[in-house]
Amino acid sequence: MTTTASSAARTAAAGREAFLADFRSMSTFGATAGGGVDRQAGTVADGQTRSWFRGLVEGHGFEVRYDQVGNQFALLELTPGAPYIAVGSHLDSQPLGGRFDGAYGVLAGAHAAIRLKERFTQGDETAKFNIAVVNWFNEEGCRFKPSMMGSSVFTGKLPAEQVLATTDPHGTTVREALEAIGTVGDFSLDVAAYLEIHIEQGRSLEDAGLTIGLVESTWGANKYEFVVHGEQAHTGATIIADRHDALLGASLLVVAAREIADEFSTDEHAVITSCGEFNVFPNSPVVVASRVNLLVDLRSTDPDVLAAADAELHRRIQAIEQRAAVKIERGAEHVWASKAYDEAGMKLAAECADALGLPHGTVRTLAGHDSTNMKDIVPTIMLFVPSVEGISHNEKELTSDEDMLAGVDLLTELLGRVADGEFVRP
Amino acid sequence: MTTTASSAARTAAAGREAFLADFRSMSTFGATAGGGVDRQAGTVADGQTRSWFRGLVEGHGFEVRYDQVGNQFALLELTPGAPYIAVGSHLDSQPLGGRFDGAYGVLAGAHAAIRLKERFTQGDETAKFNIAVVNWFNEEGCRFKPSMMGSSVFTGKLPAEQVLATTDPHGTTVREALEAIGTVGDFSLDVAAYLEIHIEQGRSLEDAGLTIGLVESTWGANKYEFVVHGEQAHTGATIIADRHDALLGASLLVVAAREIADEFSTDEHAVITSCGEFNVFPNSPVVVASRVNLLVDLRSTDPDVLAAADAELHRRIQAIEQRAAVKIERGAEHVWASKAYDEAGMKLAAECADALGLPHGTVRTLAGHDSTNMKDIVPTIMLFVPSVEGISHNEKELTSDEDMLAGVDLLTELLGRVADGEFVRP
Known part of the structure; x- marks a missing residue:
């Protein structure tokens, strides 16, 4: 050296x-x-x-x-x-x-x-x-x-x-x-x-x-802010048929997002879905939630796959609204193309x-x-x-x-x- | 007068x-x-x-x-x-x-x-x-x-x-x-x-x-505090197979509670289930949840029906742990007999x-x-x-x-x- x-x-x-x-x-x-x-x-x-x-x-x-x-x-x-x-x-x-x-x-x-x-x-x-x-x-x-x-x-x-x-x-x-x-x-x-x-x-x-x-x-990413609107009620006294449970609606949305990732998983990285933030109102032990704000995002390297997954999410939202007797409102969205x-x-x-x-x-x-x-x-x-x-x-x-x-x-x-x-x- | x-x-x-x-x-x-x-x-x-x-x-x-x-x-x-x-x-x-x-x-x-x-x-x-x-x-x-x-x-x-x-x-x-x-x-x-x-x-x-x-x-009531333990991860970069998503686990638990109420609904008031409080950690937009604390309660006028519904909830917890790759811990419980x-x-x-x-x-x-x-x-x-x-x-x-x-x-x-x-x- x-x-x-x-x-x-x-x-x-x-x-x-x-x-x-x-x-x-x-x-x-x-x-x-x-x-x-x-x-x-x-x-x-x-x-x-x-x-x-x-x-x-x-x-x-x-x-x-x-x-x-x-x-x-x-x-x-x-x-x-x-x-x-x-x-x-x-x-x-x-x-x-x-x-x-x-x-x-x-x-x-x-x-x-x-x-x-x-x-x-x-x-x-x-x-x-x-x-x-x-x-x-x-x-x-x-x-x-x-x-x-x-x-x-x-x-x-x-x-x-x-x-x-x-x-x-x-x-x-x-x-x-x-x-x-x-x-x-x-x-x-x-x-x-x-x-x-x-x-x-x-x-x-x-x-x-x-x-x-x-x-x-x-990756391309579609990020959505959703607001699930239910009706505040007593958890004990309100019978199931009368409930408009925002927490149930939001939970069904979280589960649906994962199911979509699974459905589009033929390619290992085809679609990734996530819910990172999830806020329940009024969030009291004995109250059926009146509202949940949550973020859902979908990502894919393939714009067509992303569009298909996105359409599937929005199709499922209607079924969730019916199942939980809630209204789901889509707030801000941020879309990044691949x-x-x-x-x-x-x-x-x-x-x-x-x-x-x-x-x-x-x-x-x-x-x-x-x-x-x-x-x-x-x-x-x-x-x-x-x-x-x-x-x-x-x-x-x-x-x-x-x-x-x-x-x-x-x-x-x-x-x-x-x-x-x-x-x-x- | x-x-x-x-x-x-x-x-x-x-x-x-x-x-x-x-x-x-x-x-x-x-x-x-x-x-x-x-x-x-x-x-x-x-x-x-x-x-x-x-x-x-x-x-x-x-x-x-x-x-x-x-x-x-x-x-x-x-x-x-x-x-x-x-x-x-x-x-x-x-x-x-x-x-x-x-x-x-x-x-x-x-x-x-x-x-x-x-x-x-x-x-x-x-x-x-x-x-x-x-x-x-x-x-x-x-x-x-x-x-x-x-x-x-x-x-x-x-x-x-x-x-x-x-x-x-x-x-x-x-x-x-x-x-x-x-x-x-x-x-x-x-x-x-x-x-x-x-x-x-x-x-x-x-x-x-x-x-x-x-x-x-x-009514008889069984009230449980559950803690769903996942693993904090990046919502974008972490592939689905690597996730231990506490929010998914907790959402599945909320959905399961409602399904149990539906299953036991032969009598209109047979079983009422509720989740009133639901807290996500760290609750950040781009982070897979590491933990969710939630309350689940089951109520029934019939002690036998309540016990059966309770057993069904606990059976389902094992399936949820597997589905979401999380651990579900049962914390405090409050039980009131009818x-x-x-x-x-x-x-x-x-x-x-x-x-x-x-x-x-x-x-x-x-x-x-x-x-x-x-x-x-x-x-x-x-x-x-x-x-x-x-x-x-x-x-x-x-x-x-x-x-x-x-x-x-x-x-x-x-x-x-x-x-x-x-x-x-x-």
Whole structure:
């Protein structure tokens, strides 16, 4: 080993150790007893994580800015006046979420940018673009709905004013929450391309023994808010024939959603249905429910299958209304069509992975990500690293140190080549 | 009409008008926009209603006392040293309850006692007993569980210390709630018999064209708290085969409970099943539920049918655990056997109703009442007045003025004869 090679190896080892140390620090914010984090968007814990992240990147000479809905940008100016390559994910979490979901991608982006700063400012390479590491506001959408809120505003899919006026269950608005944690501004970013690395949250990479997933498309998703209307009554004194039980109606809807997933399961991943939120009113032990609000979503990679499953759900709703003597009202809906990521981006990422000797394959993402929004406005590349047993949105969520570091290495290589103009033209 | 008869008619008319005026005043406490009341046990609204009631009865010369769990006693001493005939119900309500449930019975008891006070103190009749009008604490059991809390302590079914330490969902104890509204003491009542009048909360009286129901028995009830344990996961990324969806398991349980009621419906009232409370964790839009806590109850007049329905529910739980890949844990249970009311009491009440020309019939009560507890320690008579369309635990709950006044007349007649020693011996 030459002195230079040995010095580079030492630098690389130090960079990896620094990443893991920063990951441990980051995971202390909103830490839960079960090894996860609780950092819902705009809470004190979210604010603390954002402050910590600001300190980290400012320590490396980045400049931190916020836009009007609290998206946090860590700017590395390499070529004054050039547009930015954005790389990032989100630091917010589910109420009892894992410490990898989103946070891994933001920190990986930051470390990739830190490594590239040394290369571009100390060597003789000149970057064609500047780099912005992004922490998107409220990707999870649990405290404030919908999910992917910050990137939806950034990509023009939601008006900023509507988002700022959105309230949490206690009536606090996004504007108030952002002002309370002091992370709101008026910055706007001139972005040329977007890169994101994220944990898979499924088990296909682990099952296939791969380290890197190159995301080729998102699933299509139809998400519905339903309100089941019954009639409040006494659980003891009201005979069955007189009941209009909203809880029975909503339960039948949950069961129907699963049955539809089963019916369309000829292909393993054909249709996935879920009900995540389910609120009963008045929810008293001796009262037949007058109302249930619930969310039902259907996802599929195939638009025709999704449409057929959706039609089947709506057919069944009529039978459920009759069975439970209730009315089912469909409220807000959010529909995402299945969409492909940039093919050239996947090819470039595969080349980088090959150069680093990392086993990779193509995957689809069932979950929504900020890249789902970004790919509709700029060329976008999305990468996955494995999740142990596919566990996610759970304190037990886990990605090995080795896989995390492989992801940072790949992202560094890829971000460097994208900043060099190999993906989009300056 | 003689002068005396005309004067008596005027007095009676004034008494009826006074009852309706007091009923209107009482209904302003915790009044809701929909014409009902929200006076959950131990809340500010419950405290205000109790204060108002205290003022009312003290204005008529009654003395008000509280026992250690906040049961409120309005004492009318007619025969110093004699035991008491208690008459009452409860002033607390469901979150969006009707203004008749419980409250009617307390006010009817107070007005019956007020009328009898005049008769026993101004005429030459001497009462064999004293009279206590009771407002039992927390009959509804929505804020603090279980229901019929105050009468359960009074009848020795629940230890006072356990009740005082019981918390609401915000961690406030019964002790703290009672102290905050200042209605707790150390009084104990020497009771010889108990009378209660209540709205039917069903529609059998209305359907049969009757004004008065003589309650012959309570239904048996098995009430269970179930916890469905799943595994928190991402709704998008987790394939169906990997899910342990607590919400699916709980929904299947709700559906199974209804199916059991249908299976045992050969007799119209054979089995009634209900799920009133249903809480999902973590209840986030994009998270498969890790846990659902729900209450399921089964009721029947026939102990054998109830046992068979209960066995069927428990058989189905195993299938549900398999279907949803969850574990279902049975927590607390409350079992009330079907029990008959005092036959001599029903006969006496029927005589009084006949004397007043009020059409009456025997009924069973599906709902639990404070009299359900009291009848296990002293001879007890329970009366119903009709509920329009059987609607109850609902802001639209309604009993006509005429039926309310008929009930007060009957209760006055009955309480007078019981105080005269016609039901229990002094």
